[in-house]
Amino acid sequence: MSDDNQNSVLLSNFYLGRRRYRVYYHRNLIVWDSEKPPCAQKTVPIENVIAVQHNYETSTHPSEEPRCDPNAFTIHFAERGEKRTWKYNSITFKHSDVLQVSSWVKTLQNHLQKFTGRPKHLLLFVNPYGGKRKALKIFEKFGKPLFQIAGVDVSVIISQRQNQIRDIIINHNLDNYDAVGCVGGDGTISELFNGLVLKECQKQGIDPDDMSIDLPKPNLPIGVIPGGSTDSIAYCLHGTTDVTTAVLHIIFGDKTGLDLVSVYDETRLLRLFASAFSYGYLGDIAYYSEQLRWMGPSRYEYTGFKRIISNTGYKGEIAVLSENDPIGTKCYEKCVRCSLKKAEDNDNKNEGVWKTLKGKFFMVTAANISCACERSPNGIAPYSHLGDGNMHVVLVRHTSLINNLRLLIRLTRSDSNVDDLDFVEIHQAKELCFRAEDMQSRWNCDGEIQHQTDVRAKVRCQLLTVFTRGAPKVEQNEKLGCCSFCKH
Numbered sequence: 001m002s003d004d005n006q007n008s009v010l011l012s013n014f015y016l017g018r019r020r021y022r023v024y025y026h027r028n029l030i031v032w033d034s035e036k037p038p039c040a041q042k043t044v045p046i047e048n049v050i051a052v053q054h055n056y057e058t059s060t061h062p063s064e065e066p067r068c069d070p071n072a073f074t075i076h077f078a079e080r081g082e083k084r085t086w087k088y089n090s091i092t093f094k095h096s097d098v099l100q101v102s103s104w105v106k107t108l109q110n111h112l113q114k115f116t117g118r119p120k121h122l123l124l125f126v127n128p129y130g131g132k133r134k135a136l137k138i139f140e141k142f143g144k145p146l147f148q149i150a151g152v153d154v155s156v157i158i159s160q161r162q163n164q165i166r167d168i169i170i171n172h173n174l175d176n177y178d179a180v181g182c183v184g185g186d187g188t189i190s191e192l193f194n195g196l197v198l199k200e201c202q203k204q205g206i207d208p209d210d211m212s213i214d215l216p217k218p219n220l221p222i223g224v225i226p227g228g229s230t231d232s233i234a235y236c237l238h239g240t241t242d243v244t245t246a247v248l249h250i251i252f253g254d255k256t257g258l259d260l261v262s263v264y265d266e267t268r269l270l271r272l273f274a275s276a277f278s279y280g281y282l283g284d285i286a287y288y289s290e291q292l293r294w295m296g297p298s299r300y301e302y303t304g305f306k307r308i309i310s311n312t313g314y315k316g317e318i319a320v321l322s323e324n325d326p327i328g329t330k331c332y333e334k335c336v337r338c339s340l341k342k343a344e345d346n347d348n349k350n351e352g353v354w355k356t357l358k359g360k361f362f363m364v365t366a367a368n369i370s371c372a373c374e375r376s377p378n379g380i381a382p383y384s385h386l387g388d389g390n391m392h393v394v395l396v397r398h399t400s401l402i403n404n405l406r407l408l409i410r411l412t413r414s415d416s417n418v419d420d421l422d423f424v425e426i427h428q429a430k431e432l433c434f435r436a437e438d439m440q441s442r443w444n445c446d447g448e449i450q451h452q453t454d455v456r457a458k459v460r461c462q463l464l465t466v467f468t469r470g471a472p473k474v475e476q477n478e479k480l481g482c483c484s485f486c487k488h
């Protein structure tokens with residue numbers, strides 16, 4: 001914001017119904033307080049304002065265009081709700097002097113134009129198949145009205161098959177859009193960013209199968225609106241799976257860098273993931289639950305229970321490339337660790353030391369983010385950051401059924417982690433290499449099944465730009481979790 005905007009002052013008395021309010025705008029804050037008791041003051045930073053509009057009078061006949069009411073204007077804004085959410089609110093002020101009204105509207109609209117990162121033309125993919133199959137309803141009810149108020153022109157594409165979103169992104173010209181987004185779960189988001197990175201590779205003539213090459217950064221930011229079953233990526237980005245919060249995060253236009261991890265077999269790039277890449281228990285859940293999709297999200301509880309009872313261990317060898325970076329802080333809004341990485345302008349030169357670990361594992365998980373979700377409020381890797389250039393490799397040794405249950409109970413609680421269990425090891429890594437021995441499981445890659453077992457993976461620091469203001473810190477007395485088995 002320029003100094004001009006910082007210093008400009010507006011002060012007027014407006015009416016809200018019959019009550020008179022003193023309203024002023026100074027230093028990017030809109031403040032109103034009632035003149036008579038009960039006194040109530042409200043402050044809205046301009047960055048939380050969605051739109052400022054003249055009011056329209058309802059026409060008396062359907063053929064008549066609604067007429068502008070020159071004596072009233074509305075401020076549409078966002079404010080903090082419960083449990084890390086944002087909610088929408090609005091206030092309409094009236095004044096007998098039309099000049100007062102138009103001066104406020106003009107000034108505030110001018111100030112809003114300074115937020116140049118706010119998207120104007122959004123291409124939004126809706127997956128009608130994921131989660132409880134309500135993604136379209138979610139968009140119609142929570143997304144569309146807010147985007148309309150904010151003046152975001154949204155083009156909606158409803159996906160009709162698996163991988164269609166990825167194919168559309170790769171094969172169509174997206175020059176008319178300044179952002180892309182989706183309503184869906186982790187698999188839908190994965191299609192979106194896999195498509196964007198491959199498109200950029202095509203454009204720049206880069207071979208995506210060459211692991212030693214830096215992958216190009218897509219130039220379109222992405223918006224993530226939860227509409228799947230687990231919605232772990234949305235939860236980690238926004239701190240909640242509340243849809244209104246996700247939509248407001250797109251409208252605000254604030255962005256952050258998200259690491260992606262590219263996974264290869266011997267010859268080619270298999271896929272990029274943003275959340276978790278998991279072998280053994282969670283790989284089996286992805287594989288067996290896909291056949292029970294008709295059950296909705298509860299398929300994960302059902303398959304999870306069956307797999308835990310079977311307590312299968314898988315032998316394998318894993319090598320991790322680690323730098324001597326300390327683990328121990330959580331990733332919240334305005335994360336210092338992630339912003340330092342951004343400033344370093346990471347060039348993916350992965351220096352560090354390779355460590356090799358062998359054994360029989362109940363589960364091997366590479367977590368690019370904490371993988372928290374509604375059912376696992378801390379996630380399997382609570383200290384994994386959105387954009388610090390590292391993944392956390394969580395190794396769960398094959399052990400007793402009781403220990404597996406201890407692990408799962410810990411995962412579902414908001415007051416405990418898994419890192420102090422003696423059969424769990426966590427390694428911070430920039431690269432990993434896995435080789436399966438004898439009996440083989442599958443990999444679960446952001447919820448999608450990957451059948452190749454012997455793989456290599458490499459973190460691509462802040463390859464993706466996503467709309468979010470980040471997840472605020474959880475208050476001590478806030479309860480976010482429930483108790484059921486979790487997919488991640």
Ligand SMILES: Nc1ncnc2c1ncn2[C@@H]1O[C@H](COP(=O)(O)OP(=O)(O)OP(=O)(O)O)[C@@H](O)[C@H]1O
Nearest residue numbers: 130131159160161185186187188228229230231447
């Ligand atoms: N019209 C469609 N018909 C069938 N599959 C589709 C369609 N559109 C998208 N898909 C596929 O649906 C799969 C599931 O989507 P998604 O991952 O978003 O939901 P989910 O698995 O319920 O949620 P989560 O991954 O958060 O647990 C993805 O693999 C996606 O490619």
